[in-house]
Amino acid sequence: MSTPQQDELRVAVVGAGRMGSDHVDRLAHHTLRTRVSAVVDVDVERAGTVAANAGGAEVLSSVDELLASGIADAVVLATPGFLHEEALLKIIDAGLPVLCEKPLTPDPESALRVVEAEVAAGRQLIQVGFMRRFDAGYRRLKETIDSAELGELLMLHHQHRNPEAPAEFTDEMVIHDSVVHEFDAVRYFTGEEITNVSVRIGRTTSRAGTVRDPQHVTVQTQSGLLADVEIFVNAQIGYQVHTQATFENGLVKIGEGSEFELTTAGRSGHEIDAGFVTRFRDAYDLEVQQWVDATLHGRIDGPSAWDGYATAACCAAGVAAQRNGTIEHVELAPKPSFYSSHTGSPALT
Amino acid sequence: MSTPQQDELRVAVVGAGRMGSDHVDRLAHHTLRTRVSAVVDVDVERAGTVAANAGGAEVLSSVDELLASGIADAVVLATPGFLHEEALLKIIDAGLPVLCEKPLTPDPESALRVVEAEVAAGRQLIQVGFMRRFDAGYRRLKETIDSAELGELLMLHHQHRNPEAPAEFTDEMVIHDSVVHEFDAVRYFTGEEITNVSVRIGRTTSRAGTVRDPQHVTVQTQSGLLADVEIFVNAQIGYQVHTQATFENGLVKIGEGSEFELTTAGRSGHEIDAGFVTRFRDAYDLEVQQWVDATLHGRIDGPSAWDGYATAACCAAGVAAQRNGTIEHVELAPKPSFYSSHTGSPALT
Amino acid sequence: MSTPQQDELRVAVVGAGRMGSDHVDRLAHHTLRTRVSAVVDVDVERAGTVAANAGGAEVLSSVDELLASGIADAVVLATPGFLHEEALLKIIDAGLPVLCEKPLTPDPESALRVVEAEVAAGRQLIQVGFMRRFDAGYRRLKETIDSAELGELLMLHHQHRNPEAPAEFTDEMVIHDSVVHEFDAVRYFTGEEITNVSVRIGRTTSRAGTVRDPQHVTVQTQSGLLADVEIFVNAQIGYQVHTQATFENGLVKIGEGSEFELTTAGRSGHEIDAGFVTRFRDAYDLEVQQWVDATLHGRIDGPSAWDGYATAACCAAGVAAQRNGTIEHVELAPKPSFYSSHTGSPALT
Amino acid sequence: MSTPQQDELRVAVVGAGRMGSDHVDRLAHHTLRTRVSAVVDVDVERAGTVAANAGGAEVLSSVDELLASGIADAVVLATPGFLHEEALLKIIDAGLPVLCEKPLTPDPESALRVVEAEVAAGRQLIQVGFMRRFDAGYRRLKETIDSAELGELLMLHHQHRNPEAPAEFTDEMVIHDSVVHEFDAVRYFTGEEITNVSVRIGRTTSRAGTVRDPQHVTVQTQSGLLADVEIFVNAQIGYQVHTQATFENGLVKIGEGSEFELTTAGRSGHEIDAGFVTRFRDAYDLEVQQWVDATLHGRIDGPSAWDGYATAACCAAGVAAQRNGTIEHVELAPKPSFYSSHTGSPALT
Ligand SMILES: [Mg+2]
Ligand SMILES: [Mg+2]
Ligand SMILES: [Mg+2]
Ligand SMILES: [Mg+2]
Structure with a gap:
């Protein structure tokens, strides 16, 4: 040694x-x-x-x-x-x-x-x-968008499910703790800011505490692209994070399926992750490794403070939209040129 | 003979x-x-x-x-x-x-x-x-809803894609010719009337004529259930009609997958129907057979004139919602008691 | 009327x-x-x-x-x-x-x-x-083989599972009642006679009576093509009939997957048919309808008496192979020219 | 720093x-x-x-x-x-x-x-x-076998495909370079030695050089379990390694499916790896990391020299079986007690 x-x-x-x-x-x-x-x-x-x-x-x-x-x-x-x-x-x-x-x-x-x-x-x-920007599926989709191999991206549809939320989970936490990931995902996939947010709440599960659950969130980006999110934090079935991207010439889905198939009496199929720790374990590992390596080279190439600020503004608009039932505009300060060359898209490895 | x-x-x-x-x-x-x-x-x-x-x-x-x-x-x-x-x-x-x-x-x-x-x-x-009320998948889903085996139905998500629409296809036709099927589907699955309709239009494909395509339609039923529809009439990929139902205790998806899997260089998967004629051939056959048999017995058990009227009202609201960008209320005349015992759910066979 | x-x-x-x-x-x-x-x-x-x-x-x-x-x-x-x-x-x-x-x-x-x-x-x-010759998947595969769109057919792999067999089921019945369908399927897909049969029996389930279960059957056709069958009549999971065809330029699988997907706690996937009645209901209906129509026209275009004779010869060889552990030759009388123009492949509709 | x-x-x-x-x-x-x-x-x-x-x-x-x-x-x-x-x-x-x-x-x-x-x-x-013993799917399957959660393992079916082999690839190399992995896999999954090997060769592809391709290999373990391998080194479609395990109460399949789904005109599905480098990249990384860590602790817990010897004996029998068309017994020297406590199953992490 x-x-x-x-x-x-x-x-x-x-x-x-x-x-x-x-x-x-x-x-x-x-x-x-x-x-x-x-x-x-x-x-x-x-x-x-x-x-x-x-x-x-x-x-x-x-x-x-x-x-x-x-x-x-x-x-x-x-x-x-x-x-x-x-x-x-x-x-x-x-x-x-x-x-x-x-x-x-x-x-x-x-x-x-x-x-x-x-x-x-x-x-x-x-x-x-x-x-999630370090998840293999997210990266493949980002790559597909950036390459334009299926033409222009037209729509994003997200499904985000947790097995159950604590009894004290609130409507605000649905936005701040859960949908915040999709706010960042939409910004990551499109390379654009989100300009408005709306929230619709319909029938809700009897399995939740005071939180209204599920909720249906829609955002729009600077160029007009629509992205929606089915968020359901007491979905019972496990932890699922899916995205479907609609392009001019095709579709991509990430987060469903797996290479392990189990068949028992009357049923064949895939198992669902129990939580975000297993679902995104590889993403966490890669996030930290790439951050260490970039830092050793004096760089930051993951999501920036600006990304943190912009998603906070989306969350504020999202909570207002929950409350008001309106399409809420996202207010952002002017983006400092300081961040202009930063893409927040870590290199694909 | x-x-x-x-x-x-x-x-x-x-x-x-x-x-x-x-x-x-x-x-x-x-x-x-x-x-x-x-x-x-x-x-x-x-x-x-x-x-x-x-x-x-x-x-x-x-x-x-x-x-x-x-x-x-x-x-x-x-x-x-x-x-x-x-x-x-x-x-x-x-x-x-x-x-x-x-x-x-x-x-x-x-x-x-x-x-x-x-x-x-x-x-x-x-x-x-x-x-579609005669499609095997639709019937299985209806049966799952009615049995409450997965708990209460909470949300419906639809995807409806055509390979391409004629150049003269209009925004109004998106509602009247395409989404009308989902209006009826939501009413069929829930057994409720639709009370409001909204339409969001974001980025649109360069492959369409004057129609804005895709569009994102959301409806709500009497009890508050939300159902949305991704309608894309120039999707290029073929004809697809999917529904995902979210329940308190599980999910059901219909319309994806098939029992024929093809693998060629670099790719394994399923083929997509070319159009509604093949996708719903069995449904058309069953619709007509069940109508003949019910008629021979002096009955009507498929979708009624009331269903035709109510979906026409949804279409009118949908076209207004396209135009106004608002959540449009669906106006219905009082339902004659005449139709009260009619479910429009043909017997499962 | x-x-x-x-x-x-x-x-x-x-x-x-x-x-x-x-x-x-x-x-x-x-x-x-x-x-x-x-x-x-x-x-x-x-x-x-x-x-x-x-x-x-x-x-x-x-x-x-x-x-x-x-x-x-x-x-x-x-x-x-x-x-x-x-x-x-x-x-x-x-x-x-x-x-x-x-x-x-x-x-x-x-x-x-x-x-x-x-x-x-x-x-x-x-x-x-x-x-099975009237099953939609079988017909699609037959069509793929005959069209040579994926090149020459090289191998066939079958999986045939029943939920459970009666206690009195015997090794001979595995061949005569179950594998006989695959003997016919191989003949149908290839348009050739089977020339030899072998059977290997390894570990067996404790859930069977006296029958040794599962068994692994291999046949070879006139041109040398190998086809094998995993037959398991006490598989517990339901009734499954799969075929995978290997071509020079690709693969086709039939009998797995479906367009109805169910997700419950920890698990997403497809349901398995309970028995051959539901699995092959459409095939039975089509078989009888096509037979009625052909008969009204004075024709027979489904599997012939010769097909019945040839599969009986395969069964005899299969039972001998079970007993002897050898590759048993299938003995056939000369085929009467009478049957020469009969393909036993009903027209695709 | x-x-x-x-x-x-x-x-x-x-x-x-x-x-x-x-x-x-x-x-x-x-x-x-x-x-x-x-x-x-x-x-x-x-x-x-x-x-x-x-x-x-x-x-x-x-x-x-x-x-x-x-x-x-x-x-x-x-x-x-x-x-x-x-x-x-x-x-x-x-x-x-x-x-x-x-x-x-x-x-x-x-x-x-x-x-x-x-x-x-x-x-x-x-x-x-x-x-492969370090591949996530292999480990999950091994864990399922060892836990007996689906009852006793009864059969293993493998499919192993390469896009194409060099012109000089030989029948012997099919065994020594390709099927050797399945020989080890069967030993890993069952914890038993292979006692006999047979090889059947049927129709072969015109896309190969002198090698006869595909081949169908069957092995049996000490307790009688049968495992078979479809090996096809010029399969054109990409690199695929699948295993299906049949248990008394269910089935497990590994190596098919993925969480990235692509839909283009007429086709939805999964992409196939181009070669073993991408298919088993994570397995190679884990193999080396676990070897480094075990070595730092003075241990060996991966496949041993005995595993290398036993698979060499299987290969010798496999080549003889190719040549003779018989079921060839695998001759092994007595296993030194030295290896008795070594399982070759690296800890699941
Ligand atoms: Mg995972
Ligand atoms: Mg269809
Ligand atoms: Mg079926
Ligand atoms: Mg891989």
Whole structure:
């Protein structure tokens, strides 16, 4: 055996909850060219437990402490969303690259402040954790769209189902926690901003708590393309994320089917993922690996702070649309030229 | 050989165009317990050619002549829709059962006049040619809904694609000729009236003439259920009619897949029907057979004149919604109690 | 209503058991241009019950009585196979067309006597009930083979599964009752005779009685083509009949998949038929309709007495192969030129 | 950035051809906890080119030189198979773990000598590159078999297709290069040795050179289970590897279907991999990662030298069966107790 010679990215994971702890495990054991140098959480005991899974990681209790320590080359931010703004502003100030779990921040106003801080800092530091952009199916579809091999893209239809939501899940969370992924997906596939959002709610399941479920969300992009989303967070059947793209000369569907077929009495077919962890495991792994590698090269090529801001604006419009039953315009600040060359489409590998 | 002893329904086919000629062939050669006694068309030469395919059928030039002749027990009406009202009123007056190709009439006002005439006549005589109610997949889905085996039905999603539409196809025809089938399907599946219709039009294909294509239509039923339709009449890929039903405890999809799988270089999969004639051939055959048998027993159990009227009202609302970009309420006259025991759900066989 | 004018084929059904009673129902109520003129069974009470479902059918107790009566233009023979020879010889002698349920007779010697009697009679009278030749998937595959659109056919792989077999099912019945269909299918698809048969038996299910189950049967045709069959009569999962054809330039699979997809907790997929009655219902209906129509025109175009004889010879070889573990040659008498222009491939409609 | 602190496995890749160069790339850039310390090839220029893709790797011209240098903790052996025996004996002698691309050696005699050398060395050093054991579908099926959730495994049916084979491909290569994977798969799935092999060859494609193609191979295991393989190396359609497992209570199919569906004019379906590199990319990556990790812990848990020997014996029997048309017994030396606790089933992750 030997000690390695290549450079490694020293990553601090801030937030030792479920996502943070998953990222520590991923970075420590399943990602090349990186190691976890610190785990940061106000609950230092929790941080300590998680750090124990990444031998050599220090345990710290605050972002301030982390930034003072100089032991990280980059940060993974996995605290609750309402804490993101404060942490991001400090991390930007310190000039560290950061992979920020979604949402960037919970509302467009705070998200815009983060965008402005990044612009002021003069270089891109933030990648937002929209992991679906790293899913193999999403990438194949994006490639098909960009190549124009089936002609122009005309429509997108999404189906997004969870087996069940917690009793306290709300209409707002349907938009902020679930449909936010499709807002980003539509922007990713089309390379355009979403200009309006509407929400229709019809018959709802008796299996939900207070949330009205399912809901039917429609968005439109700058060029007029329509995309809709069937969101059903108490669908019982498992976790499903499908997209169907309609082109001038054909269709593409992703997310259905599989190469494992099971036949038992009276029935043949495919199994459905239990949750997003298994459904998007490969996407999470690839997201983090590509972020590490881009960061080692001084780049950000995943979804940007602007993507975080724009989806926050879509969520605000979506919640208003739920409430008002109208087609809500999405209000966006002018896009800084700073982001103009950034596509947020990581290279296909 | 012998001459048969069972009674046969003597059917006159009015209108010797494409649909009429298909029905003559079906009645003469592929339907039990019936024969074509007359073919009626102002173009008697055309009627003669078609009648030659049904040995023994007389050739007549008008509905009046037909009704005077007494040679038909029942009528299949396959003239253009704008001629239906006049013919139907005469046929009702004569007391003959009639299978009327869709639409009942082109607008809700005239359709209501036909309904009122039937009510005045005191018994159901009209069945409207919504053949999808006789499709095996439609019936299986209807059965699944009615049995509540997957819990309550929550949403319906339809995809309706034609390979290409004539250059003169218009936005109005998208509703009247294509989406009308989904209007009836939603009413059939739910057993409810449609209360509102909206239409969104986004990016459109360069492969169409003046029609804006595709379009995205959403309807809601009395109990609030939402159903949407992706209609794309220049989809290039073939003729596809899919429905996905979302229930409290599961999903059902009909119209995709098949039991014939072809694999060639780089590709495995299913073939797509070329048009509605092949896609719904079995449905047409069953529709006509069940209509003949019900008529021999003095009954109508397929879609009624009321169904024809209600879908005409949906079409009127749909065209307004296309024009106005609003959610248009569907205005219906009070439903005569006359129709109250009629479900329009032909028995599953 | 009127009494019909077209000629009808008067059919006598001999044997009022399950298949016979199905055929009476089919002929009386679901088949054009025919009626059941007699039901024949030694158990006249059983015959009477069945005849009651076909108003006007006479009840007779023997083939002799039937042939003396002159009330049938043609016969459907649905008695147990060991009674076929005697009945067929009499029916041939009377010059009546007959649709004989499989097997023609239980062994090649008696089958050959029937063939010889038909040749002596000077015209084809017998069609054997290999209904799969009328299945839509089988026809599509046959068409693909004959068109050579995928190049030459190289291999056939069959899977044939029943949910469960009676406790008294034997190894011999695996061949005679089940694999006999694949023997005919291989002959139908290739247009060649089978020249040898081998059987391998490996691990067997604990769910069977004395039968060894599953079994793996391989046959070879005159030109050397190999076809194999996985036969599993206690497969539990339902009734499945699949064929995969390997061509020089592609593959075709029939019998899997469907257009009805059901998703419930953790699982999406297709349902499996419960038995051959539902799986091949359309094939039975088409078989009988095409036989009636061909008979009215004085023709036989379905599987012939020669097909019945040749499959009986395959079965004899198959049972020997089960016993001996060897590749058994199939012994066939010279094919009478009488059958040379008969393909046994009913016209595609 | 920092220099890493974890131990890394220093791997020498012997053989700088296609597979060797792939492994260098994989080890250097896509595998954790390892680095390429040397590339060894008699063609040192070729070795140099490949080593340039793994910064810091030395270039050597022989295994002797490598073993003298002390710069490798472990070896990946990717030379042509006929060179394996000599290299493996030296590597065993040096006590280094080795991942040996298949075959272990080209014939059972030399493979047995390698086994005996490993036994004499007193510990397992050799893993053979049967990468399919690391494929997700293979693992799911193995898990289903081992769990007995569908009851006992009764049959295995394999389909193995290549788009085309080189003109010089021979009957022997069909067995040694292609079916060898299924020999290992059957042993992996059942945990048993193969006791006999037979080969049937029927109609063959005109698209092949001198090889007879396709071929149908049947094997049987110690407990009597039958497994068959359709091998078709000029199938034109792409690269396909399917397995269907028949259980007492159900079926499992792996390798068909996918989550990307493409619909174009007249056709919907899945794309087929172009070759084994894409079909088994994830399996190769996992194979190497698990080998690195097991080696760092002083273990071998993938396919062993015994697996290499046993499959060589199956190949010898397979070639004899091709030649003789008989069921050939597979002759194996007694299995050393040394291998008794080794399952060759890498842990499911
Ligand atoms: Mg998955
Ligand atoms: Mg169809
Ligand atoms: Mg079926
Ligand atoms: Mg693949």
